[in-house]
Amino acid sequence: STDGDLVIGGLFPVHEKGVGSEDCGKINEHRGIQRLEAMLFALDEINKDRSILPGVRLGAHILDTCSKDTYALEQSLDFVRASLTRVDGSEHICPDGSYAVHDDVPTAITGVIGGSYSDVSIQVANLLRLFQIPQISYASTSAKLSDKSRYDYFARTVPPDFYQAKAMAEILRFFNWTYVSTVASEGDYGETGIEAFEQEARMRNICIATSEKVGRSMNKKTYDGVVRALLQKPNARVVVLFTRSEDARELLTAAQRANVSFLWVASDGWGALESVVAGSEAVAEGAITIELAAYPIKEFAAYFRNLHPYNNSRNPWFREFWEQKFRCSFHTQDCSRYSLKTGKFEPESKVTFVVNAVYAMAHSLHNMHQALCPNTTKLCDAMKPVNGKRFYKDFMLNVNFDAPFRPADTESIVRFDRYGDGIGRYNIFNYHHMDGRYRYQKVGYWAEGLILNTSLIPWAETSIPVSQCSDPCKKNEIKSMQPGDICCWICIPCQPYEYLLDEFTCVDCGLGYWPNETLNGCYELPQEYIRWKDVWAIGPVTISCLGFISTLFVFGVFLKNNDTPIVKASGRELCYILLTGVLMCYSMTFIFIAKPSTEVCTLRRLGLGTSFAVCYSALLTKTNRIARIFSGVKEGVQRPRFISPTSQVVICMALISCQLIIVIIWLLVETPGTGKETEPDKRYIVTLKCNNRDSNMLISLTYNVLLIILCTVYAFKTRKCPENFNEAKFIGFTMYTTCIIWLAFLPIFYVTSSDYRVQTTTMCISVSLSGTVVLGCLFTPKLHIILFQPQKNVASHRVGTTRFSVAAAGSSLFHGSASQSVPTVCNGREVVDSTTSSL
Known part of the structure; x- marks a missing residue:
């Protein structure tokens, strides 16, 4: 006192x-x-x-x-x-009258x-x-x-501990240490401090793996038990200490005995005290400790260093302190030679x-x-x-x-604030080995907010240690949380077409969209379709161009030789219709290769069936005319009706009109347009296609299949007609080849529906081949005669049909004069025709 x-x-x-x-x-x-x-x-x-x-x-x-x-x-x-x-x-008087002492x-x-x-x-x-x-x-x-x-x-x-607890929680969150263990000293400091820390930790989604408490009467075995309990949670590498300095020292000693180390985050109970880590420097290395922000008082340091038992009698414990510090005794009179001026002075925080x-x-x-x-x-x-x-x-x-x-x-x-508390300001230290010794290094400061200089922290593993219950999920994975635990999870991969709404939810981007690189949103996939520069387009376009040019050439040759016998005998009107159909077939390649749009899709529906209908209607009209002429006509039967050129054109147009009606109905029932299409297993590919179904196209082509079948039947029936009627034989070749093409095309078309490029290329080549077969089988022989054998392009090589007679094989009965007629056998019948009109 x-x-x-x-x-x-x-x-x-x-x-x-x-x-x-x-x-x-x-x-x-x-x-x-x-x-x-x-x-x-x-x-x-x-x-x-x-x-x-x-x-x-x-x-x-x-x-x-x-x-x-x-x-x-x-x-x-x-x-x-x-x-x-x-x-x-004076107010207290004893019974004998004296005053109380x-x-x-x-x-x-x-x-x-x-x-x-x-x-x-x-x-x-x-x-x-x-x-x-x-x-x-x-x-x-x-x-x-x-x-x-x-x-x-x-x-x-x-300041109260909740400021310190807040600072400690912010340190953990800064380093993403979300799974930690805690140790608290018994008593209000440790218990209320760790309670405040746990509250701050929950607010920052930091989980407590295990909470231990160190008591006032614990011995080495019980401290060893605390260390063993901490080791039961190996993923919680960080241990938060809200303990007194004595308890922190004993805990470090126990960790050293067990030859284990943790990453300690300690309160000001540890602070920057050398006495806590003395003898346990290795297991304390890397610790992050908090100390109330203070400054050294030089005047006090000078005052304290000048103290001596002989000049500090007012402190009754100073002599005892002196004996303990210098390990001497005043009873032996050997303590006076010591001084606090020697050695390093460590000011208390x-x-x-x-x-x-x-x-x-x-x-x-x-x-x-x-x-x-x-x-x-x-x-x-x-x-x-x-x-x-x-x-x-x-x-x-x-x-x-x-x-x-x-x-x-x-x-x-x-x-003081209204609660009588001081202002919350803390220094943050890291305990590490540097320049041959262990030392506390100030690495940060907290005053209502955390400031850390991580470059001053030499991590033992060269990177920030991890203290998490579960490993972080990969870029394309979400967390499936374990019941009752916000820090432990299972990583579940999202589907390739899903983005991450948050770390717990995958969301489908939807058809036509794909996750961006960061998986935090989606972008619209580019629409794929065959482009003119693609290999898939170059082949069909080349074939169509050659066919188109060839057809125009044939057209020109026929027009130039329009009045020659070979052109007349071929049926000029139907030939021109047929060549138009071939041109349409070649033109379809360009329509199918073009970028899908409402107009293009309309032309596809209209053009495909119609181009075939033009070709096969003309061929059917031709073969039907020949078949009717050489069908089972009795002797003396009149000339068949509707075999004149005008009649043939009308019949052909009627057949074509049927296809047009079918297509128009299709266009009305299913409005043409475009749509995006993806395959379930290839959602990253978005194909821009016409919105018509392949099954509807099959219905549209059914009429053409019927025309092909009828043409083939008639071509087969008239296959034995010789001389000028050999055209029937060439029609037969055309139809047989066409049937083969269609038999191959239809299965390929539907089997390859999952690959628009193969399907489109198959369609283009098949249509072009159909036109090429017609052009090659029917017009090449005529073109050869016109260009290279003009001597055959005369009347003597022509068979007329104006005067018409038919007789059974071996009969000598003829109508009209036979002197200028050439008897011919077709399908078992003798035919004589000496007219000059064309077939």
């Missing part, structure tokens, strides 16, 4: 927890001695400062909590003794600085509030202490907050003194004693001042 006009209490963990039934253990150098001396240092500086409470001296009454809440509560009774015994002795009563405590651990502060706060004694803690961070309904005389210069707490108490008293005692520098009656309730609510919670001893380039304000 130190004397003063106003006395401020202090609670510090001068000793560690005792073992077994012992209350106190060994001296706690950093958290005990340094913090205690920081309070004394701050009081010295305040008492020297004429701007703070001039004329009023502050004293101290400091107690040891031995790092134990129950022991601290017992010690804190000293703070309330003055309140309990604050009575006027009182023991020395300590001066009333104005306020208390402390405690250190949260569970200690909670116990003490429950006691002090009964006597309206304000309390400022320098290290207690439990969120419970923010509850003003229960701790209405408590304040602190440090909370020293700044101890100094700030003392200054906050002093500034609050100064403000109260100015308000209540404006006319004196001494204490007035209004502050004898200090009204704790008014002092706390009106002055302490409203205090605001620049932090003392701060570096010139540092802005730091000491103030």
